[in-house]
Amino acid sequence: MTSSVLICDDSNMARKQVVRSLPSHWPVEVQTAKNGIEALEVLRKQAVDVLFLDLTMPELDGLGVLQKIKEEGITCSVFVISADVQPAMQAKVLELGATAFLRKPVEAEVLMDELQVHGFL
Amino acid sequence: MTAFNLNEDQQDCLQELINVAMGQASDQLARYLDTFVHLRVPSIEQVSTTSLSNSLNQEQQSVAVVSQGFLGYEGIRGEALLVYQHKDSDCIGNILGYEPDELSVEEQLIDLSSILTTTFLNVFALQIDNQMSYNAPRLLSSGQDALAVYLQQLSFNCDMALKVKITYQVTDYSFNCDMILLIPESAITNIKAVIDRILADY
Numbered sequence: 001m002t003s004s005v006l007i008c009d010d011s012n013m014a015r016k017q018v019v020r021s022l023p024s025h026w027p028v029e030v031q032t033a034k035n036g037i038e039a040l041e042v043l044r045k046q047a048v049d050v051l052f053l054d055l056t057m058p059e060l061d062g063l064g065v066l067q068k069i070k071e072e073g074i075t076c077s078v079f080v081i082s083a084d085v086q087p088a089m090q091a092k093v094l095e096l097g098a099t100a101f102l103r104k105p106v107e108a109e110v111l112m113d114e115l116q117v118h119g120f121l
Numbered sequence: 122m123t124a125f126n127l128n129e130d131q132q133d134c135l136q137e138l139i140n141v142a143m144g145q146a147s148d149q150l151a152r153y154l155d156t157f158v159h160l161r162v163p164s165i166e167q168v169s170t171t172s173l174s175n176s177l178n179q180e181q182q183s184v185a186v187v188s189q190g191f192l193g194y195e196g197i198r199g200e201a202l203l204v205y206q207h208k209d210s211d212c213i214g215n216i217l218g219y220e221p222d223e224l225s226v227e228e229q230l231i232d233l234s235s236i237l238t239t240t241f242l243n244v245f246a247l248q249i250d251n252q253m254s255y256n257a258p259r260l261l262s263s264g265q266d267a268l269a270v271y272l273q274q275l276s277f278n279c280d281m282a283l284k285v286k287i288t289y290q291v292t293d294y295s296f297n298c299d300m301i302l303l304i305p306e307s308a309i310t311n312i313k314a315v316i317d318r319i320l321a322d323y
Binding site: 010012013014016017020039056057058072082083084085086087088089104 | 129130133134136137140143144145146147151157160161162165248297321322
């Protein structure tokens with residue numbers, strides 16, 4: 001079954017990096033969002049299985065998105081991919097309901113392992 | 122206007138390299154201070170070095186600045202300035218948990234600056250397959266004239282530079298410091314070439 005994936009990052013390069021790190025054997029339909037507001041628009045309109053979410057973004061940042069997802073009861077697994085790797089930040093995003101924390105730049109093998117651990121592959 | 126005519130992709134790539142380096146630097150700072158460091162999106166702009174010394178001086182009547190030059194392969198070089206407000210530099214001993222007189226404020230500022238600068242630049246360099254070497258950090262004597270004179274005498278001595286400003290906010294202690302990277306015009310061309318190489322892979 002094809003999974004619906006949303007990649008949210010203000011950087012075009014970072015979005016591309018996630019796209020090309022996705023396992024080639026994972027059937028997915030990929031959409032992208034440039035900031036938290038755009039991501040929420042997509043999430044409210046349609047079912048998304050996995051959201052890959054950056055934290056440091058203009059408009060609405062990743063923590064804000066996690067909060068909204070929680071508040072609005074949106075069902076979606078969130079893999080945070082961030083350069084802000086402070087342990088306190090990792091703990092915070094997991095507390096806000098994220099499925100996993102991955103450090104930027106994301107590596108294909110790490111991404112595959114995490115997807116496997118959480119039952120997406 | 123984009124700084125030094127970096128196109129949109131080049132600017133985006135540079136920003137992303139900076140984000141990753143800034144994230145690792147703040148992680149080191151957080152561990153050193155045993156606290157959390159709040160990060161914002163960094164700013165990248167083109168400045169004249171004269172306007173820079175004015176803007177530094179306008180922010181507060183006096184600031185403490187630690188400056189450290191860096192040099193990598195392929196003509197990549199610049200100057201990293203760590204800018205502290207005086208009210209913050211006065212309380213730095215408390216934040217670092219030093220006893221009074223254990224280490225001078227100057228030494229503490231230099232320690233803190235080295236952590237931020239070397240972590241940031243090492244991670245930045247790693248991402249572009251480069252390696253940096255550093256000059257000894259210097260604490261610039263505060264006062265408008267001293268700072269202006271120093272900035273004008275910087276090793277690369279240029280009129281225009283790319284200015285990257287990153288603010289590290291330690292909210293637990295209401296302590297902020299700004300890292301300002303100045304990359305001279307001549308080095309920008311070299312950085313552009315490196316960025317284009319990275320972008321070609323995407």
